[in-house]
Amino acid sequence: MAMEPVIYGTSERPPRGDYSRAGADYTCAQDYAGYGQEDHQSYRRLYARQQALLPGRASDEFLRALPSLGASDRIPRFEEINDRLWRATRWEIVGVPGLIPEVPFFSLLAQRRFPVTDWIRTPQEFDYIVEPDVFHDLFGHVPLLFNPVYADHMQAYGLGGLKAHRCGACEMLSRLYWYTIEFGLMRQPDGMRAYGAGILSSPGELRYAVESSEPRRLPFDIERVMRTRYKIDSFQQIYFVIESVEELFEKTAADFTPIYERLRRLPEFSPDGSPLRTAAAAS
Numbered sequence: 661m662a663m664e665p666v667i668y669g670t671s672e673r674p675p676r677g678d679y680s681r682a683g684a685d686y687t688c689a690q691d692y693a694g695y696g697q698e699d700h701q702s703y704r705r706l707y708a709r710q711q712a713l714l715p716g717r718a719s720d721e722f723l724r725a726l727p728s729l730g731a732s733d734r735i736p737r738f739e740e741i742n743d744r745l746w747r748a749t750r751w752e753i754v755g756v757p758g759l760i761p762e763v764p765f766f767s768l769l770a771q772r773r774f775p776v777t778d779w780i781r782t783p784q785e786f787d788y789i790v791e792p793d794v795f796h797d798l799f800g801h802v803p804l805l806f807n808p809v810y811a812d813h814m815q816a817y818g819l820g821g822l823k824a825h826r827c828g829a830c831e832m833l834s835r836l837y838w839y840t841i842e843f844g845l846m847r848q849p850d851g852m853r854a855y856g857a858g859i860l861s862s863p864g865e866l867r868y869a870v871e872s873s874e875p876r877r878l879p880f881d882i883e884r885v886m887r888t889r890y891k892i893d894s895f896q897q898i899y900f901v902i903e904s905v906e907e908l909f910e911k912t913a914a915d916f917t918p919i920y921e922r923l924r925r926l927p928e929f930s931p932d933g934s935p936l937r938t939a940a941a942a943s
């Protein structure tokens with residue numbers, strides 16, 4: 661019987677990966693022989709286009725780590741990345757069919773295993789894709805897993821996710837993921853840079869997030885982030901800015917349990933940053 665994926669968050673379309681290949685923890689082998697020449701060509705074009713935009717826009721940590729991904733002219737084999745990643749930070753990547761439920765997702769991170777979607781977008785989706793595909797997951801997320809501080813942060817996030825699930829606070833913690841791991845900005849001495857995977861894998865949003873005068877850029881604040889809703893189908897109207905990876909690690913080290921309790925009773929912010937009258941969560 662095919663497993664019925666329960667997708668959390670706000671994605672409206674069902675994920676299109678092949679969940680029948682997934683095990684109990686949702687991981688599956690990368691179907692490397694299943695990629696066609698046009699898939700490898702898509703990866704090569706996406707990589708080249710994105711790489712050309714990185715100077716002056718991607719954080720130094722990301723730029724330093726990117727070569728560790730390996731092949732850029734074809735979809736890399738997860739195994740070849742793992743040889744280097746394991747040696748660098750004791751992380752490994754594992755294949756998944758697409759978005760997976762929160763508990764298995766958090767469990768994998770807690771075990772220092774990062775789920776990477778194994779299929780690639782169609783040419784029609786070159787400029788913006790709502791679901792993660794193999795290009796977003798590899799190019800956007802995996803380079804920073806070579807950074808020891810970031811690597812420890814991601815494991816702490818997974819452990820925190822399991823706790824948040826027990827507290828009924830997944831939504832608040834997901835917002836933290838969204839505004840940091842996916843859409844985080846970092847202020848370097850030489851200017852604003854992106855470290856979030858959703859920015860780094862998108863040509864339009866990389867320029868917009870770093871350079872446009874349209875979005876608001878607020879200093880990173882845990883409580884403000886946890887109270888801010890997000891949209892998944894357009895560029896962000898608000899970004900939160902850290903000064904260093906260490907800041908992210910240190911500011912997320914405290915026990916969030918009392919924070920969740922307090923924030924439940926406070927009003928939320930809309931994705932454009934304006935205050936809403938609704939409290940964060942019932943119960």
Ligand SMILES: C[C@H](O)[C@H](O)[C@H]1CNc2nc(N)[nH]c(=O)c2N1
Nearest residue numbers: 758759760761762765775834837
């Ligand atoms: C944690 C985050 O909020 C989100 O809910 C999870 C759910 N499942 C996922 N599954 C995959 N494959 N990749 C992801 O980034 C996520 N994100």
Ligand SMILES: N[C@@H](Cc1ccccc1)C(=O)O
Nearest residue numbers: 816817820912913914915916
């Ligand atoms: N400190 C958080 C765990 C966490 C760490 C890092 C990122 C996110 C969450 C908690 O107590 O829940």
Ligand SMILES: [Fe+2]
Nearest residue numbers: 792842857858
């Ligand atoms: Fe992502």
